[in-house]
Structure formats: C-alpha cells, structure tokens
Amino acid sequence: MSENPVLEVAILDVKPDQSESFELAFAKAQTIIIGMPGYLSHQLQRCIENPNRYLLLVNWQTLEDHQVGFRESSEYQEWRSLLHHFYDPFPVVEHYQGLYAGAVE
Template identity: 70%
Template sequence: MILEVATLDVKAGQEQQFELAFQQASPIIASMKGYLSHQLQRCLENKQRYVLLVNWATLEDHTIGFRQSPQYQEWKRLLHHFYDPFPTVEHFEPVVFA
C-alpha cells in the first residue's frame, strides 16, 4: 500500500468553496483502480492549509492510472484553481506496522 500525502494551500477566503468542490470531486478519485481510501484534513493553525491523504494499492495506480486518466481532468477542473501555491505531493510506504 502507498500513501499519497498532498499539502494543499487554498487561496484566502475560498476555504468553504474548496471544501464543497472537494465533496464533488471525492467520488472521482474513489472510482479509480487501485484506490483504497482518502481523507481531507484541515490545519488548526493555518485555516487555508489542508492535507489530502490517499491510500493506493500501488504507486502507479496514482501516478499513471489516476493522473493520466480522463477523470483526472475533471478533478483538476473542480479543484486546481483553489491552490496557491500548487500542492506538494509525496508518496510513502509503510516500514513499521502497529
């Protein structure tokens, strides 16, 4: 399993609109091959900052399957205009299980 961690900084004053748009976009990512789960969390100290955590079966399910899909174009249309700067996205793999 791969964890995608995206740090999302939303333009000031657009947080509520972003959250509504994210609710619309959630079924898009959830429908993709290799998708396992996701959650969006808002920072307590900086109300404009969010983290998106997505569990994928493989790295390629995200980087190729999702990012190169027609569905990703709709995802971009719904969400990408909210970001400033563009999100940082990193991928993690488990090393210790509890």
C-alpha cells in the same frame, strides 16, 4: 494487491477566503478518486493553526495506480478543473510506504 500500499500525501494551501468553496468542490471531487482502480481510501484534514491549509492523504494499491491510472485518465481532468484553481502555491505531492504502525487499544 501489493502487500505494502502507497500513501499519497499533499499539503494543500487554499487561497484566502476560498476554504468553504474548496470544501464543497472537494466533496464532489472525492467521488472521482473513489471510483479509480487501485484506490483504497482517503482523508482530507484541515489544519487547526492555519485554516487555509489542508492535508490530503490517499492510499493506493500501487504508485502506478496514482501516477498512471489516475493522473493519465479523463477523470483526472475533471478533478483538475474542480480543484486546482484553489491552490496557491500549487502543492507538491509525495508518496510513502509504511514501515511501522501502531494504535491504542
């Protein structure tokens, strides 16, 4: 495992009046990524100011685990069919590596 995991970040703008359906579909879809090689953890957060906007954060061991291992898999096709029709516009996905972290004890 790499010492510096990769954070996938996607801002998901869901079509109006589709949030409840999206959340139900995501509950099912998240089981797909949990089982993928290189998956470490994920969070889906809903925006307070804009309830049709979500922030998806997925931690992967490597960039290749996401871009190749997941995106080129048959499981990704199921993920796509469950979720992609909810987005408008289609999200931009970016990847980050940590530099600093802190926490309140």
